[in-house]
Amino acid sequence: MLKIALVFLTGLFFLSLRPYCCGCSNILVVPMDGSHWINMEIILRELHIRGHNITVIHSAKSWYIPNNSTFYTSITRRMMEDEADKNFYNKMVLKVMECRKSWTFMHTFCQNDLIGSMLGQGNKILAGATAEILDDPVFIKKLQDTKFDLMLTDPGLPIGALLGSYLKLPMVFNVRWINTGEAHFTIAPSPLSYVPVSGSELSDQMDFLERTKNLLHYLHNLAQQHFIINPHYSDLLQRHFPPGSDLMSLQLAADIWLIRTDFVFEFPRPTMPNVVYIGGFQCKEAHPLPAELEDFMQSSGDHGVVFMSLGTLVSALSCETMEAIAAAFARLPQKVLWKFVGEKPSSLGNNTLLVKWLPQNDVLGHPKTRAFVAHGGTNGMYEAIYHGVPVVGLPLFFDQFDNILRLKVRGAARMVEAGSLTEESFLEALKDVLETPSYSNNMKRLSQLHQDLPMSPMDTAVFWIEYVIRNKGAAHLQAAGFSLPWYSYFCLDVAVFFIIITAAAIWASVTAYRNLFCHKSRRKRKAE
Amino acid sequence: MLKIALVFLTGLFFLSLRPYCCGCSNILVVPMDGSHWINMEIILRELHIRGHNITVIHSAKSWYIPNNSTFYTSITRRMMEDEADKNFYNKMVLKVMECRKSWTFMHTFCQNDLIGSMLGQGNKILAGATAEILDDPVFIKKLQDTKFDLMLTDPGLPIGALLGSYLKLPMVFNVRWINTGEAHFTIAPSPLSYVPVSGSELSDQMDFLERTKNLLHYLHNLAQQHFIINPHYSDLLQRHFPPGSDLMSLQLAADIWLIRTDFVFEFPRPTMPNVVYIGGFQCKEAHPLPAELEDFMQSSGDHGVVFMSLGTLVSALSCETMEAIAAAFARLPQKVLWKFVGEKPSSLGNNTLLVKWLPQNDVLGHPKTRAFVAHGGTNGMYEAIYHGVPVVGLPLFFDQFDNILRLKVRGAARMVEAGSLTEESFLEALKDVLETPSYSNNMKRLSQLHQDLPMSPMDTAVFWIEYVIRNKGAAHLQAAGFSLPWYSYFCLDVAVFFIIITAAAIWASVTAYRNLFCHKSRRKRKAE
Incomplete structure (x- = not known):
């Protein structure tokens, strides 16, 4: 039973x-x-x-x-x-x-x-x-x-x-x-x-x-x-x-x-x-990472890990930009996990691991992840929100500028122009996001609200x-x-009708007034 | 375990x-x-x-x-x-x-x-x-x-x-x-x-x-x-x-x-x-009716029951209207359950039961209920939709006219003017709703959609x-x-700005054209 x-x-x-x-x-x-x-x-x-x-x-x-x-x-x-x-x-x-x-x-x-x-x-x-x-x-x-x-x-x-x-x-x-x-x-x-x-x-x-x-x-x-x-x-x-x-x-x-x-x-x-x-x-709880990646994450200690990915369709940043990014990463106390395709930058630090592919959702959901350097694609932004990870945005095209802006005005992201990026400007933005608690706190608040749904x-x-x-x-x-046709949708036909009615009423009043006035003055003149 | x-x-x-x-x-x-x-x-x-x-x-x-x-x-x-x-x-x-x-x-x-x-x-x-x-x-x-x-x-x-x-x-x-x-x-x-x-x-x-x-x-x-x-x-x-x-x-x-x-x-x-x-x-499954009411509902046989209620705040219909309603009810093959306060109409038929109070939701949810004669208050309308009962509306004030209209245009209600109601007009509307299957079918479709919710x-x-x-x-x-202030909300300030810019551009073009034209014609005249 x-x-x-x-x-x-x-x-x-x-x-x-x-x-x-x-x-x-x-x-x-x-x-x-x-x-x-x-x-x-x-x-x-x-x-x-x-x-x-x-x-x-x-x-x-x-x-x-x-x-x-x-x-x-x-x-x-x-x-x-x-x-x-x-x-x-x-x-x-x-x-x-x-x-x-x-x-x-x-x-x-x-x-x-x-x-x-x-x-x-x-x-x-x-x-x-x-x-x-x-x-x-x-x-x-x-x-x-x-x-x-x-x-x-x-x-x-x-x-x-x-x-x-x-x-x-x-x-x-x-x-x-x-x-x-x-x-x-x-x-x-x-x-x-x-x-x-x-x-x-x-x-x-x-x-x-x-x-x-x-x-x-x-x-x-x-x-x-x-x-x-x-x-x-x-x-x-x-x-x-x-x-x-x-x-x-x-x-x-x-x-x-x-x-x-x-x-x-x-x-x-x-x-x-x-x-x-x-x-x-598409967001979900993070699964455990492969052993090698997990070891790398844990090796970061209290500083944690910065994770960078610019999506799958683009590998177009110039060599100078890549070098500047790598050099800035090398100056961080954090470890850096960089989803990277192409020639390895010469300025790469010992703290940075380049990988061709990794499970983005699981990395973002890892407790050691401190910041996400991203191009601002919608999927990545929602994953960052879901896991409460603040963003350093390097938008490249389409909606990516608008996307990063939406997190920026909520105090959960910084935006860096990829075209004019220097080692110093990128490092400053990174340090700001990593060291100012409000970025992380604001993203955690967004995460909490995002997941607070009836279904x-x-x-x-x-x-x-x-x-x-x-x-x-x-x-x-x-x-x-x-x-509806557009002019009816916006009630423009009704507006024109009102304008005609009003104009006709004004015209009729003015005409009536004039006639009356002229009539009176004509009668006055006649009387004189 | x-x-x-x-x-x-x-x-x-x-x-x-x-x-x-x-x-x-x-x-x-x-x-x-x-x-x-x-x-x-x-x-x-x-x-x-x-x-x-x-x-x-x-x-x-x-x-x-x-x-x-x-x-x-x-x-x-x-x-x-x-x-x-x-x-x-x-x-x-x-x-x-x-x-x-x-x-x-x-x-x-x-x-x-x-x-x-x-x-x-x-x-x-x-x-x-x-x-x-x-x-x-x-x-x-x-x-x-x-x-x-x-x-x-x-x-x-x-x-x-x-x-x-x-x-x-x-x-x-x-x-x-x-x-x-x-x-x-x-x-x-x-x-x-x-x-x-x-x-x-x-x-x-x-x-x-x-x-x-x-x-x-x-x-x-x-x-x-x-x-x-x-x-x-x-x-x-x-x-x-x-x-x-x-x-x-x-x-x-x-x-x-x-x-x-x-x-x-x-x-x-x-x-x-x-x-x-x-x-x-507020709508819910119908509970069983008190024994006396249940007997009355069952006594209606295949014809079923018409249920009438005009809400709780009003007892203002004239005696003539009440008599016309009662007389129309008396000519129906259905039984009629009427939530009624006041003097009993003399034209009341044997098929009509007057009651001072009854559980409206349970009556509307009863399988014998065929139509709801209602004033069109919102609560009653949602209960009628929930239970799929078509409506004959006798709206009296406020939003009741609008409410009945919403069901009428969906083919689930008829509206009768309380002020000009006669026995014949009311009977015709009642018979229409009771005998034309589309009213009931449309209301059942609304009921199905209304209850098809994720939560x-x-x-x-x-x-x-x-x-x-x-x-x-x-x-x-x-x-x-x-x-935003209303003029900014509707972008009227921007519109005025555009109008001024356009007017200025037109004025500048006309002035430039005139100057040029006058200059040329002056030179021509001089040359002649």
């Missing part, structure tokens, strides 16, 4: 830990490559464990997405990766560094132009790839016959959103970037007085000039969207979608937006009922994906405003 | 059902009376069970809030109830009915005027009551000495928000109404093109004229706030709060807004990171209350825009 009760209660306990599964559904996935895939893969593994059948469409030449997997069926199609320049990211870093030599107020616009031109090229290839799919009736028939229950996609590039709309599938976005900026700029009202535009390197506390810059950035991004991205899709939309469809209206039809954001990191801003936050869902971000993500499957969408959470 | 494991797992199971408690905190509560207290009481009982000490400030002449309670300490102070007219609500119903005889486009403004005048009177009394508290140093000292950890208040009337701000307490709102409308109008951007203003009786699908009406309603409410409500507090704010404080800035300092809304009911609209939805948190609304409410206590606030979830 006791045994039965035990089994029953064990079952109840594990059931109560996670929402119920809605059975084996067919999920079609169009992910993004690179670090975005790391996010998608974790969710897909979880969905697979819960019994869902997963089909992933990706490029055969993908950087990160394997063609053979135990947890999804692979469909390979031509994608952006098939035509990408392998040295693209390194070239981009050099161009960004060039931009940052210009006047501070202007360099963000220069960087945005680079991103705009990159988006233009990428979307041109993507639009072609999407057209190939939609123009292939055999492939489309195969997809339709599979009777998918859901399109799960990262809409950073719009192929998934277009395909999901075309197949009329309920749709969930796993998103942080869409169109020319952060996801909220597409789905929610974003007052420009306190919501900094992506790429502007502004915080939510802006003075008059900063608000002016923010508005200019918004207009800049809007122009990029209309003149650089949208034109690539116009032919495709005309041929395959109902009249009047545009890229944004198809994106706004997504049922749930799982935004990879948490407000301990992002500045608080308006949101929408069909937005769900899963920022940091883990991963369980939240899975719940809402299954919610859309079992309810065949979530139309009741979508705002009606999305279907 | 097995026994120990059993006890351990049982403990784990129950722990995992709810978020952890943060210990015995002191919570100061300023509730609202009437049906609002029903909502607050349920949360307070839950907080009491979880070990928190609760102190409630209320009027000794309260309608609903007992002076003696097992789960809170009572502090009685002069409040609005001390000066309220007991027949107020019945008089209000008659005035609203008078309003509704006017032109449809205008009657919502007439009703809003009534509410505005009521809010003016209420806030005058409230401002006096608040001043009495803040001017009483002994009382304030007593509150300060108790070292409260949190102010939990329903900000429908602002005394709690003012007192909480004065005592510098972290603050949680249990809210649906604040100032002159629904909570979102104070805390979140509300685009007037698809967010209907409270009291406008509009849906989220508005044509041009309706959007015009919506904008007028917004301006009407804004004027009421500025000219009818705010002036009562200006002296108080000047004497007791930092310079520049106004009612809205103190309200916007609340850490978490527990809004009693769910988007199966409310139209989807922008929201904010510190808004948490707990709509329908119960009550657990959500308790989690966020304890979150604010253990983190001593939630400042990181508050948008920075709240502290």
Whole structure:
């Protein structure tokens, strides 16, 4: 009897830990490559464990997405990766560094132009790839016959959103970037007085000039969207979608937006009922390190370890910068663990260990880790927050400047310009973060708030994906405003109506007054 | 061993059902009376069970809030109830009915005027009551000495928000109404093109004229706030709060807004990171009915039962209306259960049972209940949604018209005008709801969506209350825009700057062109 009760209660306990599964559904996935895939893969593994059948469409030449997997069926199609320049990211870093030599107020616009031109090229290839799919009736028939229950996609590039709309599938976005900026700029009202535009390197506390810059950035991004991205899709939309469809209206039809954001990191801003936050869902408790690494960590004594990693796509810092970094590290009492690819710097100190790969989450979660020298990629920033490790940021491109800024204004990071980095400036920033307790304390407070949730971000993500499957969408959470033309959305037609009414009333009053006045004065004159 | 494991797992199971408690905190509560207290009481009982000490400030002449309670300490102070007219609500119903005889486009403004005048009177009394508290140093000292950890208040009337701000307490709102409308109008951007203003009786699908009406309603409410409500507090704010404080800035300092809304009911609209939805948190599974009532329900056979209740505060329908309702009920094949106070209608049929009080939630959850004839109070509407019972609405005042409209546009309710109700019109609406399956099906779909949540609304409410206590606030979830002056919030200063720059550029170009042109033509003339 006791045994039965035990089994029953064990079952109840594990059931109560996670929402119920809605059975084996067919999920079609169009992910993004690179670090975005790391996010998608974790969710897909979880969905697979819960019994869902997963089909992933990706490029055969993908950087990160394997063609053979135990947890999804692979469909390979031509994608952006098939035509990408392998040295693209390194070239981009050099161009960004060039931009940052210009006047501070202007360099963000220069960087945005680079991103705009990159988006233009990428979307041109993507639009072609999407057209190939939609123009292939055999492939489309195969997809339709599979009777998918859901399109799960990262809409950073719009192929998934277009395909999901075309197949009329309920749709969930796993998103942080869409169109020319952060996801909220597409789905929610974003007052420009306190919501900094992506790429502007502004915080939510802006003075008059900063608000002016923010508005200019918004207009800049809007122009990029209309003149650089949208034109690539116009032919495709005309041929395959109902009249009047545009890229944004198809994106706004997504049922749930799982935004990879948490407000301990992002500045608080308006949101929408069909937005769900899963920022940091990939973070987890640290596992023990391999013996060799553990010995190195322990050898640091009370000083602890500084951990440096600049992500996986870039090895573009100049030799001088690498030497300066190595020399600064050599002057620290801490040990340094540096994820490093390339030629070993000559100024490397005895305290520094270079490794080609290491388990980043486990190193960040190690009690000896004192600071994280990072490029500011989103995944790394959430791992740093999760484990409460303060950051010295060396942002290189894209959102990395904005990301480091978000931790900087919360007193949990310092930012160093990679282009003008010297041994002294880097050492000063390192020492500041290592020796001023507030950096560590502020990051620990962020960590505490980030983990104080009613439900883990991963369980939240899975719940809402299954919610859309079992309810065949979530139309009741979508705002009606999305279907309005822009002039109606902003009530400009009503405003014009009011102006006309007011002008007519003033004109009528003035005319009536004049007539009356003239009439009286005419009568007076006559009387005289 | 097995026994120990059993006890351990049982403990784990129950722990995992709810978020952890943060210990015995002191919570100061300023509730609202009437049906609002029903909502607050349920949360307070839950907080009491979880070990928190609760102190409630209320009027000794309260309608609903007992002076003696097992789960809170009572502090009685002069409040609005001390000066309220007991027949107020019945008089209000008659005035609203008078309003509704006017032109449809205008009657919502007439009703809003009534509410505005009521809010003016209420806030005058409230401002006096608040001043009495803040001017009483002994009382304030007593509150300060108790070292409260949190102010939990329903900000429908602002005394709690003012007192909480004065005592510098972290603050949680249990809210649906604040100032002159629904909570979102104070805390979140509300685009007037698809967010209907409270009291406008509009849906989220508005044509041009309706959007015009919506904008007028917004301006009407804004004027009421500025000219009818705010002036009562200006002296108080000047004497007791930092310079520049106004009612809205103190309200916007609340850490978490527990809004009693769910988007199966409310139209989807922008929201904010510190808004948490707990709509329908008071709903629960139906308990068995008392034997006599159960017999009555069962006697209805396959036809089932129609349940009618117009809430607790009103008994103002005219005798003719009551007779028409009773006569219509008498012609139904269903049995009718009518929560009724007053003289028995002469046209009452044998199928109708009048009762003074009954457990509404249990009747709505009974499998024999086929329709709910209701005035449209929020609590009743959420109970109807929870149990999937379609509604025939007889709204009388306040938000009841808007509430019924929300179910009507979802095909789950019919609305009947109480002022012009006849036996035939009421019977037609009743038969429509009882005999057309879509009403019941739509309400069952709403019920399914309403209950499909990762966590119960009550657990959500308790989690966020304890979150604010253990983190001593939630400042990181508050948008920075709240502290900006209105012209900066809307970037009007930047817009003026742009206009001046553009005008200057045009002027400079025209001047340069003229000078150049004149110069050239002068030279030409000279040359000739």
